[in-house]
Every structure is written in structure tokens, then in C-alpha cells.
Amino acid sequence: MKPTSQNSPLLIFGPGALGLYFAARLHQAGYPVVLGHKLSKVPESREVSVLVRGKGQTETLTLPIYAPSELLHQFGSFSLVIVTVKARHLQTVSTFLQRLQACFFLFPQNGAGFERSLKPALSGQFVRLVVTFGVTRTKPWQVEYRGDGEIWMEEKFLEPAAILQKAGFQVRLVEDIQPWVMRKFLVNLVINPLTTIFGVPNGDLTRVDPDLTLGRAILREGLEVLAAEGWHFNQEEIESLVISVLQQTAQNRSSMLQDLDRGALTEIDWITGYLLGLAKRQGIEVPYNETVYRIVKGLERKHGHLELF
Ligand SMILES: NC(=O)c1ccc[n+]([C@@H]2O[C@H](COP(=O)([O-])OP(=O)(O)OC[C@H]3O[C@@H](n4cnc5c(N)ncnc54)[C@H](OP(=O)(O)O)[C@@H]3O)[C@@H](O)[C@H]2O)c1
Numbered sequence: 001m002k003p004t005s006q007n008s009p010l011l012i013f014g015p016g017a018l019g020l021y022f023a024a025r026l027h028q029a030g031y032p033v034v035l036g037h038k039l040s041k042v043p044e045s046r047e048v049s050v051l052v053r054g055k056g057q058t059e060t061l062t063l064p065i066y067a068p069s070e071l072l073h074q075f076g077s078f079s080l081v082i083v084t085v086k087a088r089h090l091q092t093v094s095t096f097l098q099r100l101q102a103c104f105f106l107f108p109q110n111g112a113g114f115e116r117s118l119k120p121a122l123s124g125q126f127v128r129l130v131v132t133f134g135v136t137r138t139k140p141w142q143v144e145y146r147g148d149g150e151i152w153m154e155e156k157f158l159e160p161a162a163i164l165q166k167a168g169f170q171v172r173l174v175e176d177i178q179p180w181v182m183r184k185f186l187v188n189l190v191i192n193p194l195t196t197i198f199g200v201p202n203g204d205l206t207r208v209d210p211d212l213t214l215g216r217a218i219l220r221e222g223l224e225v226l227a228a229e230g231w232h233f234n235q236e237e238i239e240s241l242v243i244s245v246l247q248q249t250a251q252n253r254s255s256m257l258q259d260l261d262r263g264a265l266t267e268i269d270w271i272t273g274y275l276l277g278l279a280k281r282q283g284i285e286v287p288y289n290e291t292v293y294r295i296v297k298g299l300e301r302k303h304g305h306l307e308l309f
Contacts, residue, residue: 008079009034010163011071011102013093015048017137018108019084021145022167024052027061029167034075039067046070053138054145068096077101080160081124086259087111087270094118104160108151110188110255111270112181113277127157130180134252147249152180182231186238187245188271189222190215192256193292196266196299199257203250206243214288215242221286222275228282260299268296 012023013036020035027033035048042065051060066074081102085093087109097105098121105122107115108129119126132149151164155173165171174180191202194215198208209215216239223235259266272293279286 007032008077009075011036011075011078011081011100013037013071013081013083013097014085014089015050015065015141016084016086017135017143018131019082020050020137020141020143021052021135022082022084023063024050024059024061024143025167025169026163027063028059031163031167033063034071034078035063035065036068036071037065039069042067042070048141051142052145053143054135068093072096072099078103080104080106080163082106082108084108086264087114087267088265090114090118094121097122104157106153106160109267109270110184110192111267111274112185113270113274125157127153127160128177128181129153130177130184132184134249136252136258146252153177179231182226183233183238183241185271185274186219186222186226186233187242189275189289190219190242191245192254192266193268193272193296194218195254196256196260197292197295201250202246202252202254205246212239212242217288218292221279221284221289225275225279225282225284225286228284229278256296260303263303265300266296268293268300272296 009032010026011034012019015023015035015037023033023035046064046066047062048065049060049062051058078100081100083097083105100123102124104125104127106127106129108131115128130152134147134149135143136146138144150170150172152172152174153161154177155175161171161173191205194209195202195205200208206212219235219238223233226233256266256268272289275289276286276293
């Protein structure tokens with residue numbers, strides 16, 4: 001494996017809420033940060049002015065931005081690439097990612113099911129992140145920090161962990177990231193579709209679904225399917241986790257609801273859809289999850305959401 005050079009740039013590919021927040025923190029810590037986006041979204045100046053609000057502060061910074069072909073031809077290699085496109089765009093950008101030279105590729109996407117095809121094809125190490133803080137795009141190139149949390153990653157990835165820590169992120173190192181990915185998956189399985197269907201901020205979910213009756217049924221099915229796949233979680237522990245996330249993020253609209261609000265397709269296929277795929281493989285019926293999946297897909301169609309790229 002190539003060593004990480006302090007002078008090689010760091011690439012943030014997919015400059016939305018999370019990408020711009022990563023870029024701002026890393027830039028402020030002195031790392032050479034480059035943004036990557038679709039050619040159609042890259043300004044002629046190859047620069048963008050980014051505004052980040054949060055923790056009582058507002059900061060503006062100017063960052064270089066390039067299209068995929070420019071990144072491939074103008075840069076030899078990157079020390080680190082943080083891929084912050086949505087899970088549904090990973091397939092679109094995978095050919096480009098496979099051609100990039102970098103030591104580490106970090107993936108913070110919620111949901112599951114995209115690792116297998118990407119992991120073996122990259123030039124550097126595939127690093128799965130679990131991100132529990134929240135950021136939201138308020139306008140193009142403007143982001144707001146909306147909830148404290150951490151970045152979880154495997155302890156073997158010391159170099160990227162040190163970079164993220166130096167940039168001010170709270171990094172939790174674990175031996176194996178997969179159980180933490182699946183815990184967050186279960187939390188998202190409950191919160192995202194239900195807040196989207198009811199159209200409520202997270203804190204209102206227990207008001208519209210008293211005692212989380214629907215939420216618990218969705219979770220029960222999820223736990224049964226994951227258990228058949230060899231993942232065993234305690235229902236009470238995950239229920240408490242769901243409730244504490246709902247309380248800590250009470251004012252937030254879930255990312256799935258925000259996607260629907262702003263006319264984008266949701267990540268339902270990588271959350272509930274992923275579970276439906278596993279359930280089918282295991283021959284387990286999951287009627288609650290099947291129903292919320294169909295409703296969210298129906299809402300996407302109702303809002304006329306089409307994937308154009
Ligand atoms: N936001 C959070 O707090 C948070 C927390 C934990 C995990 N995550 C995960 O992180 C991922 C990103 O979330 P987000 O909230 O940052 O989403 P987002 O704001 O929608 O950002 C995604 C970015 O990717 C860009 N993009 C789309 N297609 C692209 C392409 N072909 N090439 C280059 N860029 C492309 C989008 O462009 P446009 O500007 O054209 O839309 C957008 O700027 C998601 O999978 C989410 O589950 C987010």
C-alpha cells in the first residue's frame with residue numbers, strides 16, 4: 001500500500017451536505033482539499049465559495065472543484081478520497097472511482113448492499129464509515145451542522161482516522177465496523193420510512209405512531225431477517241437506540257424526508273429495499289417492511305421524482 005503523503009490532495013467527491021462539511025473541516029485543519037462533482041455542476045472558475053454554519057459559528061471558504069475527467073488527468077493521486085454521493089449514485093460513479101489512484105476511499109453512506117461490487121475494484125483501501133452527526137444543505141454550497149455525533153471506523157485504518165481526528169471529528173475506532181453499520185441500518189429502517197410517510201420531524205414520530213407500534217413491527221421483522229443472516233441484535237437495545245436517536249434529533253427531518261421534500265429520489269432501496277432482498281433470500285415474510293417500501297416508492301412517483309443521471 002502506498003503511504004499517505006501530507007502533500008497529496010484529499011478529494012471529496014459529491015459536494016452535498018456531508019461532503020461540504022468534511023471539506024470545510026479538513027481545509028480548516030490545513031489539508032489540501034479538492035472537491036469533485038459532475039461536469040454540469042462545476043463552475044467555469046473551478047472554484048466554489050462554501051458557507052458552513054453550526055456550533056454558533058459561520059465560516060466561508062473557497063475551494064477548488066473539478067469534474068471527474070479533470071481529476072483523473074490533472075492529479076496523479078490522492079491520499080484520501082471521501083465519497084459523499086448518495087448510495088443511489090454510487091453505481092453511476094463507480095467506473096470513475098475505479099480509475100482514481102488513492103490510498104484510502106472512505107464511504108459514509110447510510111444503508112447497505114453497495115460494498116461488494118465496489119470494494120475489490122478500487123486502487124486503495126475501502127474504508128466504511130458510520131457517521132452519527134447530522135448536516136443539512138440549506139442552499140447550494142451552504143450547509144448547517146444539525147446534531148452532534150461521531151465517526152465510527154475500523155481501528156486498522158490509522159492514517160485516515162488520524163486525519164479526521166486532526167480535523168476535529170470525534171472518531172470511534174472499532175475492530176469490526178459491520179455490526180455498527182447494521183445497528184445504524186436498523187435505526188434507519190425504522191426512522192427513515194416512517195418519518196417520510198408521516199411527513200414529520202423525528203421528534204414527532206412517537207406522537208403519530210404512539211408507543212412506536214409500527215416502528216417496533218418494522219424492527220422485529222428486520223431483526224428476524226438479520227438473525228437469519230447471522231447478525232444477532234437485542235431488540236430492546238435497538239429500540240432504546242431508536243428512541244434516543246429520535247430524542248437527540250427531535251427537530252430534524254430525516255434524510256429520506258428531506259430527499260422527498262427537495263424532489264430527489266430517496267435511499268429506500270439501500271435501506272428497506274436491502275432488507276427485502278435479504279428476506280426474499282431467507283424465505284421470510286416481512287409485510288410491514290414490504291408495505292412501507294411500496295408507500296415510499298409511491299410517494300417518490302407521486303412527487304414525480306425521476307432519476308435523470
Ligand atoms: N447528511 C448527513 O448528515 C449524513 C449523515 C450520515 C450519513 N450520510 C450519508 O452520506 C451520503 C451523502 O449524504 P448527503 O446528506 O451529503 O447528501 P447530499 O446533500 O444529497 O449530497 C450528495 C452530493 O452528491 C452529488 N452527486 C450526485 N450525483 C453525483 C455524481 N454523479 N458525481 C458527483 N457528485 C454527485 C450531489 O449533487 P447535487 O448537488 O446535484 O444534488 C450532492 O452534491 C448519503 O448516503 C447519506 O446516507 C449523510
